[in-house]
Amino acid sequence: MSTTTFLPLLTENRITEMKIELDKGVLLEKFQNPTNDWLKEFFEDDPFRETNIAYTPFSLHMEAERPQDSEAMNIRLVYGNLMHLSDSQASDERLWAALCLGPFYSYVQYRWGVSSEQKIRDHFFFNFGPRRSVIRNAISRLWWIGRLSYEETLADPFAYSDYLSKHADFIFHVFELNLSNNKQLVRTLMEILLEFEDNNINVNTNHLGALMKYFNVLGGTYILDMMPTETLQEKLRLRLHRIVKEE
Amino acid sequence: MVNSHRYYPYPVLSEVSDDYHDSSFLANVEYSYSQDFLEFSFKADTDNKGLFDLIDSDHAVFAFHMECPQTSYRRVVTFKGTEHETRIRDNRLSGKLQVCPFIVATKPIVEYSNDKFNSDYQGFKFNLEAGSVLAIASCYEFTIQKEKDELSKIPSIFYITKHQDKNFKGFDITYPQDRIGVLLGEKEYQQYRVLNNNALIKNTLITFLILPALAQVLKIFKSEDPVVLEQYSGYRWFKSIQYRADQLDIDLAEIDMPEILLAQTLLNYPVLSSLFELADVLLLQDSGSYGEEF
Numbered sequence: 455m456s457t458t459t460f461l462p463l464l465t466e467n468r469i470t471e472m473k474i475e476l477d478k479g480v481l482l483e484k485f486q487n488p489t490n491d492w493l494k495e496f497f498e499d500d501p502f503r504e505t506n507i508a509y510t511p512f513s514l515h516m517e518a519e520r521p522q523d524s525e526a527m528n529i530r531l532v533y534g535n536l537m538h539l540s541d542s543q544a545s546d547e548r549l550w551a552a553l554c555l556g557p558f559y560s561y562v563q564y565r566w567g568v569s570s571e572q573k574i575r576d577h578f579f580f581n582f583g584p585r586r587s588v589i590r591n592a593i594s595r596l597w598w599i600g601r602l603s604y605e606e607t608l609a610d611p612f613a614y615s616d617y618l619s620k621h622a623d624f625i626f627h628v629f630e631l632n633l634s635n636n637k638q639l640v641r642t643l644m645e646i647l648l649e650f651e652d653n654n655i656n657v658n659t660n661h662l663g664a665l666m667k668y669f670n671v672l673g674g675t676y677i678l679d680m681m682p683t684e685t686l687q688e689k690l691r692l693r694l695h696r697i698v699k700e701e
Numbered sequence: 702m703v704n705s706h707r708y709y710p711y712p713v714l715s716e717v718s719d720d721y722h723d724s725s726f727l728a729n730v731e732y733s734y735s736q737d738f739l740e741f742s743f744k745a746d747t748d749n750k751g752l753f754d755l756i757d758s759d760h761a762v763f764a765f766h767m768e769c770p771q772t773s774y775r776r777v778v779t780f781k782g783t784e785h786e787t788r789i790r791d792n793r794l795s796g797k798l799q800v801c802p803f804i805v806a807t808k809p810i811v812e813y814s815n816d817k818f819n820s821d822y823q824g825f826k827f828n829l830e831a832g833s834v835l836a837i838a839s840c841y842e843f844t845i846q847k848e849k850d851e852l853s854k855i856p857s858i859f860y861i862t863k864h865q866d867k868n869f870k871g872f873d874i875t876y877p878q879d880r881i882g883v884l885l886g887e888k889e890y891q892q893y894r895v896l897n898n899n900a901l902i903k904n905t906l907i908t909f910l911i912l913p914a915l916a917q918v919l920k921i922f923k924s925e926d927p928v929v930l931e932q933y934s935g936y937r938w939f940k941s942i943q944y945r946a947d948q949l950d951i952d953l954a955e956i957d958m959p960e961i962l963l964a965q966t967l968l969n970y971p972v973l974s975s976l977f978e979l980a981d982v983l984l985l986q987d988s989g990s991y992g993e994e995f
Contacts, residue, residue: 463852505852540792541772543851584771584796602773632768635775675709677764677805679777681832 533600728802771796
């Protein structure tokens with residue numbers, strides 16, 4: 455039976471130390487170890503400190519043959535169990551690096567592999583600007599997709615993240631755009647995509663990529679947050695029909 | 702400050718285009734801390750009668766688009782008057798916050814034209830949809846400085862904020878239940894925020910503001926009035942200072958030492974490290990590493 459404990463934190467100094475060692479090329483083999491026991495030796499101490507955030511420990515699914523197929527279920531688990539994090543806490547590398555190196559070490563290896571330093575930098579740590587980093591880090595990705603697509607007015611609040619996880623690259627197309635910071639804009643987009651699915655009109659990653667480009671252009675011309683939902687939906691619907699037809 | 706300019710298929714009033722003549726749209730935004738919130742005050746005004754009339758007739762509003770890439774915060778604050786205030790819980794924001802002021806159509810505007818259109822557009826009429834940008838002012842970019850670590854189990858017992866009295870000068874100290882507050886006059890606070898962005902002199906700033914604050918509250922520990930001691934002994938900052946003194950084997954009630962010396966002992970003699978810090982900064986300045994920033 456699980457008991458409540460506190461989420462771990464890896465201090466900034468330790469993150470920097472690990473990144474420096476990664477750059478030197480001496481950590482790759484260690485990251486390929488099946489357990490994270492080597493961290494204690496590396497830091498000559500318990501690697502993590504406790505945050506002030508309580509949680510009930512949970513495990514992630516690692517049974518799918520294709521690791522990406524585990525994502526929908528794991529978004530439910532990570533966001534469902536850590537919904538109480540504030541956005542500011544959830545944008546802090548110290549938390550996610552600790553979760554990747556601590557309780558979810560095996561998951562990161564399973565989902566993303568540890569064949570190169572690049573993969574380790576991208577998926578165990580934050581390695582880009584703020585927005586891209588949280589979508590690339592193996593665990594913060596699961597939380598933020600949940601956070602930005604969770605829709606409590608639906609019978610299944612995770613229906614949108616389920617849909618996006620089913621399609622390769624859909625998550626990349628939707629969540630690397632700043633427009634998706636507005637949940638209403640995400641909802642508007644998702645309603646159109648699900649409408650197409652319900653009507654058996656196949657939308658592939660190229661179609662969505664083209665639609666998101668158009669969405670981005672619209673965002674440069676209008677303050678979309680202030681455009682009536684129906685107007686925006688109609689614009690997106692018409693454009694997606696045209697994109698699918700043109701192919 | 703960042704300039705935001707894009708090309709629009711109709712005239713847009715902005716500093717960087719000549720779509721309009723003899724017209725301006727000026728906007729300003731400031732923020733300050735208040736407990737767990739950031740309080741924003743917005744000002745906006747235009748001398749363009751056509752745009753002003755659109756706002757007056759509810760066809761347009763002043764709109765401040767706020768975006769924080771780190772926390773994925775995105776919000777548009779709209780208002781009709783020339784001033785507006787709003788507050789945001791500080792756990793929604795972290796790192797940089799960009800705020801861009803606009804005048805935006807709130808409903809379709811049919812055959813829009815303006816007396817102050819550039820002559821190239823004279824006589825043209827435009828049909829605009831709700832959400833269309835009519836004017837843009839320069840964007841602001843803030844770095845949100847938080848006084849507390851939201852992940853840490855041991856939060857700081859000090860915070861630094863602006864004094865509520867706008868005419869207040871210098872700094873004052875307050876000690877409500879949780880933390881000891883250093884309250885700065887408006888000008889002091891603005892300058893503190895500018896300097897606080899500079900990691901090289903962070904300790905110096907802390908010493909400069911926190912040392913006297915600590916010295917002042919240490920007087921409470923020497924109080925012989927049991928009511929005073931009972932009142933404060935449950936406060937978090939009181940317990941925290943008591944804990945630090947216990948670590949150093951100091952009896953705060955009994956020790957015969959001036960508070961200003963005692964405060965330095967508890968803070969591990971910060972004056973020396975601050976002087977070293979300043980010396981390093983001056984050395985950098987001499988070597989030109991700071992360029993024009995310093």
